[in-house]
Amino acid sequence: MYQINETHNPALTSWVTSANQGMSDFSIQNLPFATFRRAGSKEALRGGVAIGDQIVDLKALSETGILDGLAQEAAEACSADSLNRYMGMGQAVWSALRAALSNALATGSDLEAQVRTCLVSQADVEYGMPCHIGDYTDFYTSIHHATSVGKLFRPDNPLLPNYKWIPIGYHGRSSSIDISGQTFHRPVSQLKPPTADEPVVAPCKRLDYELELGIFMGNGNALGDAINISDAESHVFGICLFNDWSARDIQAWEYQPLGPFLAKNFASTISPWIVSMEALAPYRSAFSHPGDDPQPLPYLSSDVNSEQGAIDIELEVLIQTEKMRAAGTPAETISRSNFNHSYWTVAQLVTHHTVNGCNLRPGDLLGSGTQSGPEPEGAGSLLELSNGGKQSFALSNGEERTFVEDGDTIILRGYCHNDGAARIGFGEVASTVLPAKV
Numbered sequence: 001m002y003q004i005n006e007t008h009n010p011a012l013t014s015w016v017t018s019a020n021q022g023m024s025d026f027s028i029q030n031l032p033f034a035t036f037r038r039a040g041s042k043e044a045l046r047g048g049v050a051i052g053d054q055i056v057d058l059k060a061l062s063e064t065g066i067l068d069g070l071a072q073e074a075a076e077a078c079s080a081d082s083l084n085r086y087m088g089m090g091q092a093v094w095s096a097l098r099a100a101l102s103n104a105l106a107t108g109s110d111l112e113a114q115v116r117t118c119l120v121s122q123a124d125v126e127y128g129m130p131c132h133i134g135d136y137t138d139f140y141t142s143i144h145h146a147t148s149v150g151k152l153f154r155p156d157n158p159l160l161p162n163y164k165w166i167p168i169g170y171h172g173r174s175s176s177i178d179i180s181g182q183t184f185h186r187p188v189s190q191l192k193p194p195t196a197d198e199p200v201v202a203p204c205k206r207l208d209y210e211l212e213l214g215i216f217m218g219n220g221n222a223l224g225d226a227i228n229i230s231d232a233e234s235h236v237f238g239i240c241l242f243n244d245w246s247a248r249d250i251q252a253w254e255y256q257p258l259g260p261f262l263a264k265n266f267a268s269t270i271s272p273w274i275v276s277m278e279a280l281a282p283y284r285s286a287f288s289h290p291g292d293d294p295q296p297l298p299y300l301s302s303d304v305n306s307e308q309g310a311i312d313i314e315l316e317v318l319i320q321t322e323k324m325r326a327a328g329t330p331a332e333t334i335s336r337s338n339f340n341h342s343y344w345t346v347a348q349l350v351t352h353h354t355v356n357g358c359n360l361r362p363g364d365l366l367g368s369g370t371q372s373g374p375e376p377e378g379a380g381s382l383l384e385l386s387n388g389g390k391q392s393f394a395l396s397n398g399e400e401r402t403f404v405e406d407g408d409t410i411i412l413r414g415y416c417h418n419d420g421a422a423r424i425g426f427g428e429v430a431s432t433v434l435p436a437k438v
Contacts, residue, residue, distance in 0.1 A: 001277075001281070002091075002233075003281065005099075006099075007031075007279075008279075008282050009029070010420065012029060012106060013028065013107045014028040015106070015107050015112050016119070017052070018053040019051050024053075025423075025426065025427055026050035026051055026425065027423060027424055028105055028106065029279065029282075030279050030424035030425070031050070031276070032238070033047060033049055033083060033086075033238070033273065034055075034127055034273050035047055035082060035083060035127065035129070035130050035131075036048045036125040036127050036272075037128070038124055039124060039126040040126075045081040045082070045128040046059040046078070046080065046081065048078075048120070050273055050427075051119075054119045054122065055119065055121075055122055055125060056101065056115065058075045060117070060118040062075035062076045062078070064114050064115075064117070066111050070093045070097070071096045071097045073093060074096060077093075078097075082129070082130070083131045084131045084362045087131060087216065087219070088219050088220070090234070091218075091234050094237070094278065098276065098278055127180070128179065129179055130179075130240075130270075131363035133177055133363055133365045134363055134364055135174060135361070135364045136171070136172045136367070137169050137171055137172065137353060137367065138172045138367035139167055139168065139344070139366060140169065141167065141342040141344045141368050141371075142369055142371050142372045143159070143163070143164075143341075144373055144374050145369065145371070145372035145384065146163055148372060148379065152383070163343075167348055167353075169353070169369075170259045170260055172260070173264075178269055178270075179269070180269060180270070180272055180431070182269045182431040183434055184245070184433065186203050186204055186406060186433055186434065187204050187207075187250065187436070188203050188436050188437065189201065189247070190250070191204070191249045191253045203436035203438060204249055205249055206247065206389060206403045207247055207248075207405075207433060208245070209243050209244075209246075209382065210243065210244040210369075210380060211243070211337060211370055211381065212243065212380070213368040214239065214240040214241070214365050214366070214367060215349065215366040215368065216236070216238050216240065217235060217237060217350075217361065217364040217366070218237035218362055219235055220364070221235065221359055223359040224359075225354070225359075226299075226354045226355050227351055227360075228351065229300060229302045229348065230302050230304065232350040233277055233350070235350060236346060237276065239277070239280065239313075240272075240273065240274045240275070241414050241427070242269070242368070243270075243410060243412055243431060244264065244268045244370075245264075245266065245267045245268060246383075247263040248383055248403070268367075269430075270365075270429060271426055271429035275426055280311055282416075283313065283417075284308040284309075284310065284311060285310045285311075286306065286310065299351060299355060300348050300351060300352060309345035309346075309348070312338065312340045312416060313338060313340070313416055314336070314414060314415050314416070315337045315338060315371055315380075315413070315414045316335070316336050316414070317412055318332060318334065318411040319331060319332060319401070319409070320408070320409045321408050321409075323399060324395075324399075325409070327397070329396075331409065332396055334395075335379050335385060336373070336378060337372055338371075339368070339371055339414075341373050349366055350366070386402040389402045405433070406433055406435045407433065410430070410432075411430045412428060412429045413425070413427075413428045414426040
């Protein structure tokens, strides 16, 4: 795992003054990655790094001649329309570019004049997918979510016997993952209403969001080679916000015996910005399973994972209905949670994914699974907030919801902060439901 270094110094400020406001997601201690171009232009996408309300155009930066060595190689790799090549270059290269950017953007830097010519306002851009996602795996790491959902279907035995022994996951479909701002039509599929004798083909009536984090892989492993837990995080590039949309009524009919299919592959949405694992170093904390739970098998355990495996990431879900939007009412928060409630760590997910020799590649995405907290208000899905659709909840304008309705926009946000470190954030991921195509 990364150690805290000079790039994390909470006293560090930037000559990009919008990064110094204390509540900015994109302080100089963050420096997350995305691909972008000027909105409405025919420019090629290229890599950029957020600082305050600006973006450092890494293609332009690579052409200034102010970088050298690994940092220059990294900036050149980020000049492409996807970050896959850069993701595959590994920790030494990632750290070299982060250090160079931190130095160049810091207050008093001798490089200010040259770097200033490489800035583009975030208000003037549109984002692309940060990389080509070759494969996508969704995990199930929140024991609170697994227990709450399990109680709806198996009141006497909500957790299946393997849950506390093994990181549960399934392979999803990467082609329907899109960037924040995604709109999609309510899915239509075969489903079986509870009172019907036979299934019907109809629009989903129980559409739900899932509050997740997306874990992007960096340099991969050869087919047949497992990744040891002591090396697992060196293969992880960074983390984004991830909304894994779910059609609960389709899911209820189709998921046995093979698990999620059409209920999960119609849309998923990621935030544009990927926060590097190095940026997250100050927000690590101890990880453990409760003493009376089964302890991780040796291949899923290490001293470092126990000492620093958890990551303190505050998470928030907001909704803006069509009626709210028409009235100019801002989105309102409906739940809050934290990634440190996760039952499995990032390192454990990577390690288990490869224990059978499965090869991961740069840009592969791992979903964390729905991140629900221990309290009801920390639920990461409407399935939990509405008790399986049995109890609606009221919004401030008087509207009620059990599941997501047409025209609703769901927004996820996340940030990290503690007393010894600067605040860093993930931006947001927003997506809107359109009526079904029927």
